Amino acid sequence: xxxxxxxxxxxxxxxxxxxxxxxxxxxxxxxxxxxxxxxxxxxxxxxxxxxxxxxxxxxxxxxxxxxxxxxxxxxxxxxxxxxxxxxxxxxxxxxxxxxxxxxxxxxxxxxxxxxxxxxxxxxxxxxxxxxxxxxxxxxxxxxxxxxxxxxxxxxxxxxxxxxxxxxxxxxxxxxxxxxxxxxxxxxxxxxxxxxxxxxxxxxxxxxxxxxxxxxxxxxxxxxxxxxxxxxxxxxxxxxxxxxxx
Amino acid sequence: xxxxxxxxxxxxxxxxxxxxxxxxxxxxxxxxxxxxxxxxxxxxxxxxxxxxxxxxxxxxxxxxxxxxxxxxxxxxxxxxxxxxxxxxxxxxxxxxxxxxxxxxxxxxxxxxxxxxxxxxxxxxxxxxxxxxxxxxxxxxxxxxxxxxxxxxxxxxxxxxxxxxxxxxxxxxxxxxxxxxxxxxxxxxxxxxxxxxxxxxxxxxxxxxxxxxxxxxxxxxxxxxxxxxxxxxxxxxxxxxxxxxx
DNA sequence: TCAATCTGTTTGTCCGGACAATCTGACTAC
DNA sequence: GTAGTCAGATTGTCCGGACAAACAGATTGA
Numbered sequence: 001x002x003x004x005x006x007x008x009x010x011x012x013x014x015x016x017x018x019x020x021x022x023x024x025x026x027x028x029x030x031x032x033x034x035x036x037x038x039x040x041x042x043x044x045x046x047x048x049x050x051x052x053x054x055x056x057x058x059x060x061x062x063x064x065x066x067x068x069x070x071x072x073x074x075x076x077x078x079x080x081x082x083x084x085x086x087x088x089x090x091x092x093x094x095x096x097x098x099x100x101x102x103x104x105x106x107x108x109x110x111x112x113x114x115x116x117x118x119x120x121x122x123x124x125x126x127x128x129x130x131x132x133x134x135x136x137x138x139x140x141x142x143x144x145x146x147x148x149x150x151x152x153x154x155x156x157x158x159x160x161x162x163x164x165x166x167x168x169x170x171x172x173x174x175x176x177x178x179x180x181x182x183x184x185x186x187x188x189x190x191x192x193x194x195x196x197x198x199x200x201x202x203x204x205x206x207x208x209x210x211x212x213x214x215x216x217x218x219x220x221x222x223x224x225x226x227x228x229x230x231x232x233x234x235x236x237x238x239x240x241x242x243x244x245x
Numbered sequence: 246x247x248x249x250x251x252x253x254x255x256x257x258x259x260x261x262x263x264x265x266x267x268x269x270x271x272x273x274x275x276x277x278x279x280x281x282x283x284x285x286x287x288x289x290x291x292x293x294x295x296x297x298x299x300x301x302x303x304x305x306x307x308x309x310x311x312x313x314x315x316x317x318x319x320x321x322x323x324x325x326x327x328x329x330x331x332x333x334x335x336x337x338x339x340x341x342x343x344x345x346x347x348x349x350x351x352x353x354x355x356x357x358x359x360x361x362x363x364x365x366x367x368x369x370x371x372x373x374x375x376x377x378x379x380x381x382x383x384x385x386x387x388x389x390x391x392x393x394x395x396x397x398x399x400x401x402x403x404x405x406x407x408x409x410x411x412x413x414x415x416x417x418x419x420x421x422x423x424x425x426x427x428x429x430x431x432x433x434x435x436x437x438x439x440x441x442x443x444x445x446x447x448x449x450x451x452x453x454x455x456x457x458x459x460x461x462x463x464x465x466x467x468x469x470x471x472x473x474x475x476x477x478x479x480x481x482x483x484x485x486x487x488x489x490x
Numbered sequence: 491t492c493a494a495t496c497t498g499t500t501t502g503t504c505c506g507g508a509c510a511a512t513c514t515g516a517c518t519a520c
Numbered sequence: 521g522t523a524g525t526c527a528g529a530t531t532g533t534c535c536g537g538a539c540a541a542a543c544a545g546a547t548t549g550a
Binding site: 074 | 532533534535536537541542543544
């Protein structure tokens with residue numbers, strides 16, 4: 001294994017992070033082939049002039065990502081399977097853009113209105129208190145793909161219709177300094193009602209994929225509640241997930 | 246904060262794990278209320294007679310689970326939101342049992358047959374080589390909930406029809422010493438074909454929720470490929486997910 | 491020939507310490 | 521009164537070392 005590894009001690013980037021990125025790049029690039037041993041931690045530390053805990057921290061982060069597997073008495077191996085992303089909080093806009101689909105968004109509604117009981121419960125605000133309501137149609141290649149209805153608590157973000165049409169909601173929230181932390185999702189299916197069918201250019205009774213989601217920031221506040229419907233012929237949820245250990 | 250914490254040094258259970266379990270229990274139980282500070286690491290270590298790295302390792306594991314949030318200069322806080330499980334590799338059988346639904350399974354097919362191109366590609370075996378094929382109907386309260394079709398490479402596990410009816414496939418695999426590592430899933434929806442409708446007691450054209458999954462063990466081998474259809478009126482996919490950092 | 495045992499390798503756990511980065515809150519200067 | 525500055529508190533990073541546990545392969549014994 002002639003893997004070139006080096007760390008820059010003058011950089012503000014943590015050493016373990018520099019190392020883990022280089023290892024990840026090597027795996028991605030194929031320099032480290034699946035199944036190959038990584039060499040033992042102590043020697044690796046000595047080679048790089050690092051301590052073993054630092055090397056372990058780097059390796060551990062890749063184990064958590066599912067790229068490496070440790071075996072006591074054997075060594076650390078690159079996982080065989082084609083792990084891509086261990087399921088992050090996915091954004092339809094980003095998904096489409098990554099797939100080269102040139103997403104477009106049409107904002108249908110962008111108002112402030114009193115929260116229904118359902119919305120109030122999801123967002124943890126008082127019933128009838130004002131919340132943002134945003135309804136959007138997401139298109140790809142001019143064809144409707146999904147109908148997105150979102151509710152946000154007030155005062156968190158400035159919802160500009162122009163920006164909503166230019167990018168995704170998650171990007172706007174991140175840009176507004178909101179740290180997304182976790183989400184509770186529910187994915188199901190049901191038959192399209194007449195208004196839903198019309199919006200998505202489907203027929204009444206056609207199967208629709210539905211997703212409901214409440215997103216929380218790192219302080220535990222609910223920052224978004226969404227009810228989405230997707231055309232199943234155009235979109236499905238794909239993700240990779242890891243077994244918790 | 247009068248939180249009772251203690252560790253047993255004579256136990257073979259790692260100290261950091263003992264601590265993290267106690268903290269998790271305290272959070273679950275409500276002894277540690279959301280938003281409350283955990284007390285600084287150094288004092289906590291001194292109080293328990295542990296070193297700071299050990300305490301940090303315990304805390305880190307809970308941060309990874311999404312239960313705690315660290316803030317430099319502030320401290321470690323319990324997250325507000327109702328995080329439950331950060332999405333593990335879910336098993337329909339376990340899900341139903343946890344919901345107190347008394348799942349029942351009817352094995353429709355349990356044979357060895359040549360792999361189709363699709364199955365061979367998913368499992369990474371040669372086309373027309375023998376693979377296990379298992380078709381099951383999963384019921385709850387006597388009502389059909391899902392139709393499960395799975396393919397497994399040969400020689401990995403002994404598929405006994407009786408056992409398949411008594412428990413879930415994942416449990417059997419784990420019991421056979423297979424370490425599940427990751428899975429690639431795809432969730433979609435479509436209209437029921439006549440045979441599908443009949444199996445699930447739905448009408449032709451009714452919306453169905455579909456899930457395809459390839460599961461890998463820790464050596465990177467594909468150990469299972471499944472094509473499942475669910476009745477959306479009876480089942481939906483619920484999960485909590487964390488933003489990767 | 492086969493099974494049990496031993497041995498070396500590698501990761502797992504744990505320690506104690508050091509300094510840096512960042513946040514909060516109080517203080518000070520204008 | 522307001523803005524900038526400073527100090528204390530807390531986590532982030534990193535070091536060097538020690539012993540335990542588990543695995544693979546070779547050795548030994550029946």
